[in-house]
Amino acid sequence: MLKRVLKYWNKPNHAAYLFVAPAFTVLLLFSLLPLIISFFISTLDVTTYFSNIKFIGIDNFIEAFHDKRFIRSFKTTGLFILFDVPVGMLFAMLVAALVSGTGLRDKFFRTVYILPIICSSTVVAIMWKLFLNPNVGWGVYFLERLGFPKLAIFSNRDLAIYGIIFISIWRGFGITCIILVAAMQGVAEDLYDAAVLDGAGKWAQFWSITVPGISSTLWFLFITRVVGSFQVFDLIYTITNGGPNHSTETVVSYIYSVAFNTDNRLGYATAMSQILFVIILAVSIIMYAKMISQEKEGGNGK
């Protein structure tokens, strides 16, 4: 009997289920099931620890559209995306173009640029908040010597968000840069040889061969960066926690504080996260459609 069971499960097309089952169970329970449940929670009035659950239909969604803080958090998130993604990517591309060689020097630069990935958001927050602290920060002192006014940037309502954007770019450009370098090194050499025969200079080669050659990577990075920026939370939470006066509160930090900090309103928070999800989905579909149509036009993408 046991032998037959073993033999049954040892057939490749049966054993495959055993290979997939553990990972699938985890994903089912902790990824797909929560997604389904979230649709139900968003119609409930429910607090942490689940006392007094009431069904209230679409009231949560209606409330969200009238919630000034929610709308403001979208504006802040939009501002973050508007600066973080294009500036971060253009800067990373500029640097990538300069350090895409295989020599030791370029490798050194690339290694240093990705160093911030070892720092957790909390460490980044400690480091930068103190570096730019008007009392003890060497960074503020240095800027002052360069002629900048002495500012407590993270307690300034108008500037705090730009400080966070700067730190976000500081932290992420090296990663983007390394991905772009890998893409640049993967562009086929014979394309360059052909261009040389046509008499194209290095700059012309860069614009007419390298850039189109990495266009699919650029698109992919752009899409994942936009989607990621929609969900920005960690740096906000650790650096300003949405303050001062909610001026740096992004959608996810607002959702988090509604759910777990102040009101413990899980239903309302879930409804808001679903609105965010729909927007992210719509934006990604538009971007993917653009990418595909452009790749068809250009015909040059990998």
Place this chain on the structure above:
Amino acid sequence: MKKRKKRISPVAQALSVSCRAFTILFLILLVLLILAPVVWMFFSAFRPPDQIVEYPPRFFPKNYVIQNFRDVYKMIPVNKYILNSFIFSGSVTLGSTLLNSMAGYAFARMEFKGKNVLFMMFMASMMIPFQVIMIPLFMIVFYMGMLDTYRGLIIPQLAGVGGIFFLRSFFITLPAQLEEAGRLDGLTEFGIFFRIMLPLCKTALMTQAVLSFSGCWNNLLWPLLITSSNDKRMLANGIMYFVGQNTVNYGPAFAAGVISVLPLLILFVFGQKYFVNSIVSSGIKG
């Protein structure tokens, strides 16, 4: 595709000599910008308290003390947090690397009914932003009675679609005769996987493990969600104690930052290749 070594990037070559000097200056300034706050934090961790608030601030301390580290230990149970971080990151790394490689292997090299449907489901779950499932996930863990436990922290993180795809793309490249050879030797399917396939994927597995470990070590939101007691807190959350609006204990804050970054710094120094691999693999489409 011909591959020629290009020691210097083509764009850099295109620039005139003075331009090139300027570029290098720019790249070095960038290095300083990246390193300045990190290095300053390291030096400040050993700075005596009276030099921390002095004006004008100095980059390097005049003398070095370990007072700040002692203070950190007085304020928060650092060793407990470090242990927790290691338990969480270590278990998730081991578990998810195993589970992801098994699933990735099946998708890469085995035929079975429903493979495409399952594959689509895996793909779809990659599109779900964490924030959407954050609250239901919290409820599920609550109803399973795993809130504020190691199990509750670890089990939901044990599989990741990104890792499955990454390892799948690696298993696909291995030669097709491997399974046949294994079967001729009388190995079971699991034997083939563990004895033949896994050893061939060491680099990919290490990359996956490094990615998983550093992700867990620096994960902020997940432990924040699942744990509430001081007893189960991770280092990344525990040192939040030092970033409050009215922090006045600057010295210990630096020291806490150094303590929390040190394990990954060591990992980075010795496993730099894997960090780079994991970053590059995350940027490749499909």
